Amino acid sequence: MQLPSPAKLNLFLHITGRRENGYHDLQTIFQFIDLCDTLEFTLTNDNQVTLTPDIEGVATTDNLIYKAAKLLFPHRKNSTSGIHISLTKQLPMGGGIGGGSSNAATTLLALNTLWECQLSLPELADLGITLGADIPIFVMGFSAFAEGVGEKLQKVEPKTPYYLLLKPDCHVSTGQIFTDKYLTRDTPPIKMSHALELGGHNDCLEIVIKHNPEVEEAYFWLKNHGDAKLTGTGACVFLACESFLEAEKIQQNTPKKWQSWICRGFNTSPTHTALKEWVEQHQN
Ligand SMILES: C[C@](O)(CO)[C@H](O)COP(=O)(O)OP(=O)(O)OC[C@H]1O[C@@H](n2ccc(N)nc2=O)[C@H](O)[C@@H]1O
Numbered sequence: 001m002q003l004p005s006p007a008k009l010n011l012f013l014h015i016t017g018r019r020e021n022g023y024h025d026l027q028t029i030f031q032f033i034d035l036c037d038t039l040e041f042t043l044t045n046d047n048q049v050t051l052t053p054d055i056e057g058v059a060t061t062d063n064l065i066y067k068a069a070k071l072l073f074p075h076r077k078n079s080t081s082g083i084h085i086s087l088t089k090q091l092p093m094g095g096g097i098g099g100g101s102s103n104a105a106t107t108l109l110a111l112n113t114l115w116e117c118q119l120s121l122p123e124l125a126d127l128g129i130t131l132g133a134d135i136p137i138f139v140m141g142f143s144a145f146a147e148g149v150g151e152k153l154q155k156v157e158p159k160t161p162y163y164l165l166l167k168p169d170c171h172v173s174t175g176q177i178f179t180d181k182y183l184t185r186d187t188p189p190i191k192m193s194h195a196l197e198l199g200g201h202n203d204c205l206e207i208v209i210k211h212n213p214e215v216e217e218a219y220f221w222l223k224n225h226g227d228a229k230l231t232g233t234g235a236c237v238f239l240a241c242e243s244f245l246e247a248e249k250i251q252q253n254t255p256k257k258w259q260s261w262i263c264r265g266f267n268t269s270p271t272h273t274a275l276k277e278w279v280e281q282h283q284n
């Protein structure tokens with residue numbers, strides 16, 4: 001089974017409070033984009049989880065793919081089932097586009113089918129959130145207005161424009177941003193209808209810029225072309241464009257020191273679309 005594992009954008013990100021355990025209450029709209037890693041799953045009968053290739057600097061046992069597979073292990077129908085997973089990585093790490101979380105969710109979805117665990121999507125999301133706050137959105141697979149730490153999801157259908165996405169050459173630590181003393185943590189909550197009509201801002205921007213001059217440069221460069229936004233805690237910044245051609249024109253002038261992609265917004269995760277097709281093809 002081969003599945004895409006897409007990135008997400010936070011169309012805005014408001015921080016409305018801080019919990020005693022250090023996690024933050026937030027409001028955001030998540031949307032998927034068609035920039036994806038690819039995961040290939042091969043069933044084995046050896047009671048093992050194996051993963052290739054290694055991600056540089058990440059031990060296999062720390063890889064969210066491996067951790068997600070291990071979470072599902074007790075739910076296998078057949079206790080000798082194993083899995084070999086092969087990862088083709090395209091999504092930059094530390095970009096705020098949720099690559100690791102997406103990989104974990106894709107693994108949960110694939111193995112739930114291959115190992116016949118028969119867990120519901122909310123049950124998989126509950127397992128996933130123990131590994132990361134961004135995993136439930138990728139498990140549920142629809143664009144959403146999110147609250148809580150990112151797990152209370154209401155389905156929404158924002159516009160699906162082309163985006164120009166830039167990745168400055170730095171890696172932002174989400175933990176560092178969320179522990180910064182000066183992070184705004186008291187943005188008043190807004191209603192979903194307000195969020196859909198008027199959008200919002202990203203409370204992390206000021207702190208991310210303070211720690212990462214590369215993000216500051218890319219953000220203000222892109223802002224010259226329109227309403228540029230930071231996704232998550234960065235480092236990626238993005239701009240919704242009127243058309244593919246407009247995105248391409250701006251991309252042609254983008255300084256070469258930044259990676260750039262033209263991608264499309266999607267309100268259904270490409271993982272879910274591909275998994276549905278796989279299930280239809282493999283039904284007796
Ligand atoms: C910034 C976002 O990407 C927005 O979608 C997410 O909120 C972050 O999600 P994530 O990377 O899956 O987050 P986790 O791996 O659970 O946590 C990374 C770090 O961010 C902090 N964190 C994360 C989510 C949240 N709502 N409040 C937090 O304070 C955690 O304390 C942790 O130190």
Ligand SMILES: Nc1ncnc2c1ncn2[C@@H]1O[C@H](COP(=O)(O)OP(=O)(O)OP(=O)(O)O)[C@@H](O)[C@H]1O
Pocket residue numbers: 055058062063064065091092093094095096097098099100101103104134172174232233234235
């Ligand atoms: N399969 C994986 N893919 C990417 N990163 C992984 C994976 N497994 C573990 N990680 C760790 O997670 C960290 C964050 O990677 P990720 O691609 O999710 O970045 P991100 O989008 O900025 O994350 P977030 O905003 O969710 O913190 C990486 O630096 C890496 O140490």
